[in-house]
Amino acid sequence: MPISLSPQMMRQIIMDHYDNPLFKHEPKDDSYQSLHQHSDNCIDDIMVYVKVENDIVVDTCWTGVACTISTASTDIMCGLMNGKKAQEARYIYDQYIKMIHEEPYDDSVLDEAVVFMNTSKQAARIRCATIGWDALKDILDEGHNHEPR
Amino acid sequence: MIDVKKIREDFPMYKENLKMQGHPLVFLDNAATTFKPEPVLKAVESYYYHTSNSHRGDYDLAYDVDVQVLETRKAVKRFINAKSENEIVFTAGASMSLNLVAYGYGAKYLKEGDEILLTEAEHASNILPWFKVAEMTGAVIKYIPLTKEGRLTAENVKKTIGSRTKLVCVAHITNVLGYVNDIKEIAKVAHEAGALISVDGAQSVPHIKVDVQDLDIDFLSFSGHKMCGPTGIGILYGKYQLLDMMDPFLSGGGMNAKFEMCGNVSYLKPPAKFEAGTQNLEGIYGLRAAIEYLEKIGMENIEKYEKELKIYAVNELKKLDNVIVYNPESESGIITFNVKGVFAQDEATFLNSKGIAVRSGQHCAKILNDFLGTVATVRASVYFYTSKEDIDELINVLKSGGDFLDAYFA
Secondary structure, eight states, X not given: OOTTOOHHHHHHHHHHHHHSOSSBSOOSSTTOEXXXXXXSSSOOEEEEEEEEETTEEEEXXXXXXXXXXXXXXXXXXXXXXTTXXXXXXXXXXXXXXXXXXXXXXXXXXXXXXXXXXXXXXXGGGHHHHHXXXXXXXXXXXXXXXXXXX | OOOHHHHHTTOHHHHTTOEETTEEOEEOBTTTOOOOOHHHHHXXXXXXXXXXXXXXXXXXXXXXXXXXXXXXXXXHHHHHTOSOGGGEEEESSHHHHHHHIIIIIIHHXXXXXXXXXXXXXXXXXXXXXXXXXXXXXOOEEEEOOOOXXXXXXXXXXXXXXXXXXXXXXXXXXXXXXOOBOOHHHHHHHHHHTTOEEEEEOTTTTTTSOOOHHHHTOSEEEEESGGGTSOTTOEEEEEOHHHHHHSOOSSOSTTSEEEEOTTSOEEEOOTTGGGOOSSOOHHHHHHHHHHHHHXXXXXXXXXXXXXXXXXXXXXXXXXXXXXXXESOTTOSSSEEEEEETTSOHHHHHHHHHHTTEEOEEEOTTOHHHHHHHTOSOEEEEEOOTTOOHHHHHHHHHHHHTOOOTTHHHHO
16 A cells, blocks of 8 residues: 555545445355454454454455444454455454554555545544454454354 | 532633643533532542541541541432431442342342343443342343333323233333433322332432422332542442341451351441441542532522523424434433434534533443434533523534544544
8 A cells, every 4th residue: 555645545445435334145055154243342243254264264244233443443444354364363453453553564465445544633443444354364363253143 | 599600610620721632622522521619629639638437546636537527428418308318328329229229129139030120221230230139049030111302101001011010110210311210100100019129310310400309109229420429439229128138248347246267247327337448538538528519509590591592402303304312301401312324422522622521322222222213322411500601502512513634634
């Protein structure tokens, strides 16, 4: 992602994913692991689905009710993670979290997700920008065997 | 008459010209909590300059604390016009008071098939304890239908109440839409049917004159922090004979008269029966100062002023094409709205970026939003220290529209 991304383009990316989320749908079959996430201070109430095969994140998608920030951040995450090795996915997650908390991070792997670089300006919304990401991380780490819905 | 400018001199939160996101703070979340005036802060502090425990010392310092605790009880009694200070139980807040009614009275006396009447506009703290009690006793929860504006009427209570109804548990002022319910009439309906009425006063006691004898209610719950008092202190008012019949919620020191190891216990009389353990003494000191402060300003003045402010705000909001107000007709200082096309949380974040504090979300009344047909709303709520200029600032920011993502990129 070029550093020259203008604020106007960043807004556009967020709104595109909010208005037309690409990965907001039910999983294709029963082979997905899922995790329910909800926020104490926002209305976000989502389900994240991840299909891992041979240590590769084959597919991710999500459903639920969410604000603009959580909708766009979760949707962008899905696009970014699909097809990645679990190890790569973890690295991307770590860079994203570092960016959200204003620590030095590797922007070369974040692609569109850099649009959330200013989230810390609105500290109350950090949870919104990370809720879907945390779900993916938990599923990768713990191999949640939640009943596919 | 309310002189906001003069009143604000009593409040450190205003005196210190606090800023939020680089803008002067406009605080419109008074239904969630309120600012504390100097006398309350001083009263809280004063406890720690003369510290002792209450009702368990043989020395002057402890006696002095007992006197102060009793003075607060008397102040609360006067404030809500209870018959006796022994009808005033200290709790941690309205939620604990409501739980005490549910577990101390409901769990003890409700039988299978008895009915508890609630509404869809109640706060979670006035619903969830009853779910649990219903589960424990086999009692049944029924919802009194609201009008299409979301209002509770005595007429609908009359239609829903039956011979098995034992309790009617409703808010005096609802926390999302801010309607002032006709509790006096509803209490009459409840009593005529042989039921008791428990009133959630969290949003009413701080804002309007509440007289428990005039309303003839059986229980009243409210919190100190929503009326300029400290957090962690609240009140349960109950008619004495009912408190006397109830079980305590907590057991332990300070609430038993004597007990034997074989299990024979005799409890103290109310209110001490319900006050096991060391009480929130700083909170009790602060609550009295808060009550005295409100009395000095006058509850009638507060009510009148907030009503004017609400009408002003609604009239100004109505001029904006991009705003939907959900409760233009409600009487209290709670304004519930959305900006068209903007998710409530996103709008609240945008307002935060302009220094305006509002609450977004489901406001704990999760059921109500099904009824309203929207998943989330923005709530602005005023108090007597809210100025017309605060409302103007809100209107200006809403008027300028702006892109809510400005909160992140401007």
